[in-house]
Amino acid sequence: MDKRLGVYICHCGGNISDYVDVEKVREAIENDGCVLMSKTTQFACSDSNQKEMVLDIQEQNLSGIVVASCSPKLHLNTFRQVSERADLNKYNYVHANIREQASWAHSDDKKGATEKTILLVKAAIAKARLAESLTPNKIMAINAVAVIGGGVAGLKAAISLSDKNTQVVLIEREPFIGGRVGQWGEMFTTNQTGNELISSLYAQLVTRKNVQIYTNSEVVSYSGSIGDFSLKIETTPRYISQDCDAKELQKAMDVCPVVVPDPFTFGITNRKAIYGFAASQYPKQATIDDAACTHCGACEKVSKNIDLSLQKEMVELHVGSVLMATGFDPYTPENGEFGYAENESVITLPQFKKLIDNSESKLIYKGKEIKNIAYIYCVGSRQGDEGNSYCSRYCCTSTIHSAIIAKKKFKNIHNFHFNRGIRTYGKQEVLYAESLKLGDLYLQATDDSPAEVYSENGRTWVKVNDILTESKEMQVEVDLVVLVTGMVPRSDKKVSTLFKLPKGRDRFLNEIHMKLRPVETAIDGITIAGTCQSPKNVAESVNSSLSAATKAFSYISKGELETEPIVVEIDAVKCTWCNECSTACPFDAITQGLDGDRKIAVVNTTVCKGCGMCTPVCPTDAIDLVTFSSKEIMNMIDALTEQI
Amino acid sequence: MADISKKSAKILVFSTEKISDPAIDMAGLLKLHYPPTVYTITIPCSSGIKPSWIMYAYEKGFDGVFIAADGSDCVFGESCTEKTGALVGKTHILMQEKQIEPARLRMAAMCSVCSESFVKQIKSFNEYLLKSSNTEK
Known part of the structure; x- marks a missing residue:
């Protein structure tokens, strides 16, 4: 019919x-x-x-x-x-x-x-x-999830999965857990510091028996598919044992000849190749920066707890699903962009936040006390079709919050916000109101005519045609220019490339559907969370990580997954048992059987994976894949x- | 070869569910345009394409067939590349027997994010097919 x-x-x-x-x-x-x-x-x-x-x-x-x-x-x-x-x-x-x-x-x-x-x-x-x-068909799903990235999104996802009695493997590329949030001081809206947030999450995680944490580790290869991914993880040694106390570490740092800009402070301070940990960094164990270290051996000579001969280690793990929470990089302005790298009074927002955290009674940068501060918004964001066209979402709020903190923490601070329209959406709007009350000045530029930074006789000025005062040219002499830099995708794309995860036009990792399947990727069994997907603030990152954790759990929670009943079928009349199909099958799903007294190929449908590799090799066209038959x-x- | 007195050749693409389909979908999402006479049939693995299907496509009027192969990304294993190559070789022999230019069958490995590469390959294939059609005339 x-x-x-x-x-x-x-x-x-x-x-x-x-x-x-x-x-x-x-x-x-x-x-x-x-x-x-x-x-x-x-x-x-x-x-x-x-x-x-x-x-x-x-x-x-x-x-x-x-x-x-x-x-x-x-x-x-x-x-x-x-x-x-x-x-x-x-x-x-x-x-x-x-x-x-x-x-x-x-x-x-x-x-x-x-x-x-x-x-x-x-x-x-x-x-x-x-x-x-x-x-x-049904296949077994391993009740384990690999969470890649140990920032706030990865930590929350790991806790959520652990709560669901799932085995969690947390893999962090850096020597310490904490990610970007660990680098921040006080944050709106809760006014908790990054240290407080990360310490609380780490404390919840570290005691759990169903969580394994790998730091200084990267996924270097993978195979398999949803339900059973096999991951190879390479761990770089810290070279310093846990027995190394603070005094011994200090001695080793003193003799270390390598000095590099400290990524934890976004380069406003330096550190040695051997270094300790900040309050928000876990585990509490010093490490050696493998990329910077020259292996000169000076530190080994002053500490018996340092061993530079240690080698990288490889571990193989099996998990049912993978959750990516690899975070973002702050935008680095081009040389000369608003005076960056040319005028020493120009720094980025992340650097300014560290400067506030690291300063006590006076705000001092490059030996000069800072009083007048210009903030230039949307640097690296909203650049139009040729650049990063997206809004980075967190930076308006973060800038105003930092400006308020600076004003309250230090005397005689004057804030000048050179913006292109303030986007303190939702509850964050109260910060904008507070900033206005405190007397901050807002000057607004158009997209076509941005603010300009220039120097005259060693003094730094910012000027703009302010559209809020009928495009009058306004100029301010400032001590510091803060470029409000947004988020860009991680420059290190090794892990996303390894898993072949699709990226969108903005180069962040792409979900299947922004509204309906917001944490799933085109690769079955791999979810995305946090700022590896798009710019987000902390609350939004945590929301997405909990969503991704729940989705990952839904893949594996039943212990088995339904798979397509797509297997090959043998036409017993046409088959002459030449063994070609059996040789072609990578899963040994085809063996010799009998049809009466005739030898024919027989398919083990529980082993057949439905690839169809056996079908083109049949000289009598006796094999077809269900739903992909020659007739269809x-x-x-x-x-x-x-x-x- | 079918008469291609038109601006685009008719191309059949064999694409795979897990690997090249996402790339072709993303090409659409990114509005990376290619000729609308390019049609995709989805299959699980490029090594499961029967030469008879390709020959049938030519017989019915397709100007070219493009295999968006899984290559080393194949979820079914490493032998995919070799086996897809073997079926292409087998098809070339059949094409020669029918006096069909072997270059009307093209294969390229496509990963799940190879959208730009897909569009580039298809445009180049389309140009080749149009050009060779004109030369034949």
Whole structure:
């Protein structure tokens, strides 16, 4: 009996219908063989449409459906569930991707996009016509998650997963847990310091038996897939044993000849290649900067607890899912950008925050007491199409907060905010109000005419055509210029490249869908959290990390995962047992069997992974992969070559 | 070869669910345009493409077939590259028998983030097919 198909063509708001004439597509397929009914819909994924589909399937006694909408990566499961709710086996639903592969890819050619969509839907109908009811396979899922990145997002995710009785492996590239938050002092809105937050999270984590923490460690290779990822982790030694006390460490630091800018203070202070830990850094064990150290041996001579001969170690671990929380880098201005690296009174926001934290009664930079401070906003953010076009979200609030702290902590501070529109959204708006009350001055530039930093006779000035005072030119002589630098993706892309994680136009890691699947990636079983995904403040990072932890847990919580029942089938009549298929199978799923007294190939369906590697090698074309049979593929080719 | 008195050739892409499909989807997301006469059929692994499917595509009027191969990223194992290469070799023999120019079958390894590479390859393939069609005339 021929199929009774229902076809749904989605507008996706206007994401599809702005470029594809969806009604024309519907008309082109409505009389297509077994199509019993066809509809266009504003949002195929909406609750109301899903209910309508269930009713259609039941009332029209449909034996298959085709949904033409966005990528199946997004809504395959949604429509499979719709089928199941209507008591239709989910493998009778076929998807046509007409958004990513038609309307968006060909938004420059509406006619071409519409014609392509017609053929894509016809091909899906051709496949649906042959679809059969199937039962999914089950595979084991390891109850363990690797969390990569030990900043606030990684720590919260690790705690959340540990609470769910999942084994957690926390992997941090740096020698210390804490990430960027560990570098900050007091933070709005709670006024807790980074140290207080990180110390509290670390204390919660370190005593747990189901959490392993690897610092100074990187994932260097991986294999496997959702349910069972195998990770190789390389750990660089600290070279200093825990027995090294503060006195001995100081001696070693004194003799160390290597001095480098300290990344913890964003380079406003220096440190030696051998160094200790800040209050917010864990574990409390000194280390040697492997990249900077020359292995001269001077430290070994003054401490018996230092051993430079230690080698890197490799560990292999198996986890069911991976959660990426690798964070961000602060934007580094170009040389000369608002005087950066050319005028010694110009620093970045992260450097200014460390300067406040490190100063006591007076705010002093390069030997000079600071009183007048200019803040230049949106440096490295909102740069237009040629640069970082996004807003970094945290920096307006962080700058105003820092300016208020500076004013309260030190005497005679005058703050001048050269902004392009203040974005202290939500509760953070109270900070802006407080800053105005304290007498801070706000001068606003346009995108085309930004503030300018210049020097005259060793004095630094900032000028702007202030749009709040009818574009009058305003000039301020300042002691310090703070460039309000935003967030950029990590420059070290090794781990994201290793996992082949997609990136968006902003070069941050990309989720499948910003609203509906905000922490999932195109790689099954790998989630993303925090600022590796996009600029976020601490609260937003924690929200996303808890969401990613819950998603990761949902993959592995049942101990098994449903996998597609896509296995190969042997046509016993055609098979002559030549052994080619068995040799081609990488999983030893095909062995010799008997059909009466004839030798034929037999498939172990619990071992078959559905790759189809055995199918092209069969000289008699006796093997087909379920749902990807020659008949199905050739019918699709027929449909794709129809004349419109 | 089909008559390509048009601005774009008709190309069939065999793409894989886990690896090259995300790259092709991302090309759309990034609005990296390529000819609309490029159609994708999704399969689990590039080493599972039957030469008969490719030959059928030519028979039905496709000007070119592009295999977006998994390469070393294949979730089913390292032998994918070698096996995909073998099926391409086998298909080339069939194409020669039917006097079909072997260059009308192109294969390139595509990772899950190779959107720009995909579009570049497809544009270049399209140009080649259009050019060779004109030369034949």
